[in-house]
Amino acid sequence: MRQAFTPTADGVAVDLGPEERHLIGLALAVLSGYGGDPADPATSRLTYDAHPGDPEKSAAFDDLVEGELESARRDDRTLFSETLDSDRLDAEQADCWLRVVGEARLVLGARLDIEEDGWSDDQGDTDVPEMILLRFLSAVQDELVVALLGGL
Amino acid sequence: MTTIAPDRVDLTEIDDAPDIDRGWSVVVWNDPVNLMSFVVYVFRKLFGHSMEEATRLMLQVHNDGRAIVSQGPLEKAELDCHRLHHHGLWATLERP
Numbered sequence: 001m002r003q004a005f006t007p008t009a010d011g012v013a014v015d016l017g018p019e020e021r022h023l024i025g026l027a028l029a030v031l032s033g034y035g036g037d038p039a040d041p042a043t044s045r046l047t048y049d050a051h052p053g054d055p056e057k058s059a060a061f062d063d064l065v066e067g068e069l070e071s072a073r074r075d076d077r078t079l080f081s082e083t084l085d086s087d088r089l090d091a092e093q094a095d096c097w098l099r100v101v102g103e104a105r106l107v108l109g110a111r112l113d114i115e116e117d118g119w120s121d122d123q124g125d126t127d128v129p130e131m132i133l134l135r136f137l138s139a140v141q142d143e144l145v146v147a148l149l150g151g152l
Numbered sequence: 153m154t155t156i157a158p159d160r161v162d163l164t165e166i167d168d169a170p171d172i173d174r175g176w177s178v179v180v181w182n183d184p185v186n187l188m189s190f191v192v193y194v195f196r197k198l199f200g201h202s203m204e205e206a207t208r209l210m211l212q213v214h215n216d217g218r219a220i221v222s223q224g225p226l227e228k229a230e231l232d233c234h235r236l237h238h239h240g241l242w243a244t245l246e247r248p
Contacts, residue, residue: 045183048237050230050245061245065234072238095197102190102240109185117184117214138187145189149203152196 004140005147011090012147024097024140025084026133027104028077034107042110046103076100094148101141108134176229177220181242182213194239195221198232223248 004020005012016024034042048069051057080100083093108130120138180191188210195206199222212219221243222232229245236243 050233052244106185106240114184142189145193
């Protein structure tokens with residue numbers, strides 16, 4: 001099988017067809033459907049409490065990073081979208097791909113109610129669209145990580 | 153009877169443990185969705201760990217459910233925690 005990502009001096013070269021890029025781009029569709037709705041299981045996964053059990057310190061932390069996480073996520077999605085058709089990614093763009101794909105995986109995992117390790121070995125659920133996309137994005141993220149680790 | 157000079161005062165008894173920052177630990181918790189390879193990459197990228205150390209920490213998270221990945225003053229620990237959150241890792245802070 002051909003390599004989708006090959007290490008370069010400052011990032012990776014990308015060898016992906018339009019269909020694959022379209023599927024990877026579905027990460028954005030997954031994330032655009034996530035709006036912090038408390039009823040969405042993804043909300044609790046993507047909302048962090050840095051000081052569990054200490055509301056005062058948690059509030060201070062939230063004040064410190066207020067808006068930072070959301071704006072960093074927005075910037076990532078913009079850069080990801082702008083580079084989705086690129087044949088080369090520099091290190092920052094590649095990291096951004098990892099984060100967007102990773103975040104979409106977390107949303108999918110939460111909605112699929114994945115709570116235990118070992119789910120990826122389970123051959124069931126192969127006809128559930130969210131699971132198919134999760135597995136595909138897992139493969140993409142893993143390939144990109146392997147290429148980037150080679151360059152560290 | 154009185155004296156002008158005060159009695160010698162033992163400062164160590166009243167100056168009870170000054171509020172020095174003994175440091176905070178950044179803890180990463182296991183989650184079933186993040187890939188092992190991605191977690192290793194994040195530890196290497198954010199903390200400059202060797203492949204061996206990053207892998208050891210990732211396996212500790214995976215096997216024990218948690219691992220301390222960095223330590224330092226609150227400000228630095230909070231920044232590390234924020235950067236881990238930005239990468240989708242479940243991180244919290246605690247006193248060692």
